[in-house]
Amino acid sequence: MFKHWGQAVVIAALGVGAVVMAALRISSAKAFEAPQTWVGTAETIKFLDSGDQLIGLRVEGYPAPIPVFYSGSDTIEKASLIAVSGRIKPDSFPGVGDLTISTEDIDQLEPTTGYSAWVNQVRDGFSQAVEETVGESSRGLIPGMVLGDTRLQGSIEAQTYIDTGLSHLSAVSGSNVAIVVSSVVVLSYFLTAGPRIRVVASLLSLVIFVSLVGFEPSVLRASVTGIVGLLAIINSSRMEPMHGLSLSVICLLFYDSNLAVHYGFLLSCAATAGIVMLQPLLYRAIGPPLAVWKVPDIVVRAFAVSIAADLVTIPIIALMARQISLVAVLANVLVELAVPPITLLGLIAVLASLLPWPVEYPLLKIIEPFTWWIHHVAKWCQQLPNSTLEISAGWAGIAWACMAAVWVVVIIYKGYVRTLAVCCVCFFLFGAWNNRLPAQIDPTELRFVIIADDSELTDVPEHAELIIVEDPHGSMSDRPIVTREGIPVLYPYRDGEVSLHIDGTQHAADGRF
Template sequence: MTELRLIPAAAVMWMAVAALILSGTWKISAGLLCVAVLVSCVFKLWGQTLVIGALSAGATLMAALRIHSAREFPPPQTWVGNAETIKVLASGDQLISFRVAGYPTPIPLFYSGDEAIEKASLIAVSGRVQTDSFPGVGDIVISAEDIDVVEAATGYSAWVNHVRDGFAYAVESSVGESSQGLLPGMVLGDTRLQDPLESQTYIDTGLSHLSAVSGSNVAIVVSAVVLLSYFLTVGPRVRVAVALVSLAIFVSLVGFEPSVLRASVTGLVGLLAIINSSRMEPIQGLSLAVIFLLFYDSNLAVHYGFLLSCAATAGIVMLYPLLYRALGPPLSRWHTPDILVRALTVAIAADLVTIPIIALMARQVSLVAVLANVLVDIAVPPITLLGLIAVLASLLPWPVEYPLLKIIEPFTWWIHHVAQWCQQLPHATVEVAAGWLGIAWACVIGLWIVVALHQGFVRELLIGSLLFFAFGMWHNKLPAQIDPSTVRFVVIAEVSEIADVARDKELIIVEDPSGLSSDRPTITKEGIPVLFPYRDGDVTLHVDGTQHAADGRF
């Protein structure tokens, strides 16, 4: 049980830092720490007492100092700092992770202007400072009114931007639309070519971890380098050194996003385990990753992405042996290839432990995530490895990357169309009731699935799933459509004008394209349906009063 010795320290440390950030006071964190230390003393676990106390107190103190530094930071008239990451929102606005010297954490910066901001450039910002609604070390966001580029990215950062821009241009020039958004995202974490509808498709089908760089990409890169070094007959320490260099280059190209940091540290722990695997268990490596990352960035304690990554990794480590023993024998009797059984087991393990977190985060759960992940599993390694070779090839003066991209295109086409097909299945996602009751139901259902699989009810679960989706196909037959031109409708420019619409109208059409696309129909409190054709795309009205989006979101 030595592989479990770091779990209590990592768990208490995580809870203490999260409690401090969420509550804004040290009292709850101190209470958690005292209870944990007291329990360790009662059971005479003196080593645990020391480790839990030292690590939790140190991480909590680090978070408290960062919070104090953020609160005491004097707001300047003009903010000057570096643009670390840039994401284009559905509204067309840019969300910039803005690093200001002296401020302990990046500041969310919203910018609606036309100025193209380059990653890692030094910018001067003037605008409105508001309170951030999301908890964290910092408590401000900036809505930029004006941005001046003081200095473009230089040195290595400029080279990274050149690599990403060159690869994005090569992808746009050589592959079809269904692959353009996915390929740079999977290879370099560059999601600039993904539109909001495409991103939502991957979220609805449980494939969002593939639409940008995640732990699986890091694992594939490190494993490939280690295997290549092995076939070249170099020693274990040289293999580790080469893999470390490859990992460092890969992460610097992708960027230091929270999910990439978690995946990178886990990969580093895995490399250390190669030297002495008998003393480095996977769950111990995950605990070390949590401890290191919470010292590095206190904000990770309240990030859903970090929680999902750690939960999925822990679920695979703990549930995979149990589920494989349960699924292996019955599926082998049906002549199912072992590689497919393993992929199915990993997908189920990761999905079951993340269901409650996703339900809390999004208030909906994907019922097609396991199916989608199994179907696309075979396509991920070729995209990652060949994509990285294509990135290197794009740096050459000759267009040698185009043949590689054409080889990759069928794999990305497959993932994209699997996501679209799974999203359009009946009941692909289900709504979860708000509050802890919905989360509790999600947990109970997940536990019952584990029990059913462990007890050997594989056939019954499979038949039940097929009947569920078959009933959904029959039940999901849409009633007759209503032609909007045959009802009393009104066209307005902005959402704010809805309150002025007469109550005798039967349909409201809003021309404003700004805002995120909705994942549910919109109606007024008087029951008048509201359509956003420039934001939500094609949405149809039906005689039973329902609305249905063409892409299957609702």
């Protein structure tokens, strides 16, 4: 930074400007007079485990999207004009705005039109093609990895990717942008295109990609961080990558001050900074030991990138989820080679789905083995003993996680890579021995009763030895459920596979209890 003090001054001045902009937006939000009926655009829509919809309502004159918790039965279309009336509550989450709305009544005034309607049509058509073509293990991943559309992912599948550090694959992230742009750069190079043509082709591919997935804040964030990460790798000798990242972050905060408190934004920036700063150091440290074991260089680089991104994001994940994945590096390395084919062939399949002929179906069939592999790697890693580590509440747990991440970097840098690898193997083996389970009970040998939802629990016959609830709604259980009489209650459509054991305990297949 001291070699380029001019850039440092520019970044500092822009940073102050971003702070002033955020202060003005907060002041504008506090001065806004709340109407009886809020009319605005449904900017984002997320389906919660409870069955409710969380809608980001963009109201003219209000400087930030307003979170609307909608418990009605109608499905709201993204980018449509809606009218909301309900109970206003203070927002406990920090940000520009300070209120949320809870309602059961939303009127859709105008359907989505123009570009937004086209994007919705593309997503719906591609999602339908995926459902008709590929198996269950691939249906949720393909739309998520290509377009950031996770509607086909159930809560159990989503939790699997969270526990194994692969949830970033199911969202439009900087890695998607880097894969698309770098692929075009490489292709242009082999076609002997000049530097200017490569730049134009890369920008054109980025425009096509963003046009397909939509101009949402998460997409813009991914585009910026992905380009910065790519430039840091291919052009680090002629630029200061951290300066580029800093400028990108500040520009994004000028665009939307609320990004400063979004976990997705923090994770993207931290992961990019980790790859820029730590990846070269880790690569030099782990390269020689792994070379002795004849590990290919591409795998060594994948380990360096995954470790760098994982270590710097540990404090944020610990704060966000109160748990960290101990298998994230392993899972990300195992799926590394499967991600680019899915991203590239998936985007081609999206473009093909716009044609009047079913050209996308063979492409989806080619993609399916790659997504099958990622899905089963996630399930296998999740079932490893001690795959996740709970972080205690409060800042002490966060501080412990930060110190652990720093010590891992120091150990690798000092050359104790083999010792660290042996300790990790021993840790998982001890967990496997310590977590061994008693013999299982076959549920079909018990007198079981199947009910629709919890309201029928009081009507269960006295002779029942097991209750199975079909209702898929609600949050996933973090402990075994039994009635007052001690009868086990299973929610297979919500909690996934749960086994019964002869000692009376229950154990979820994903290790939650």
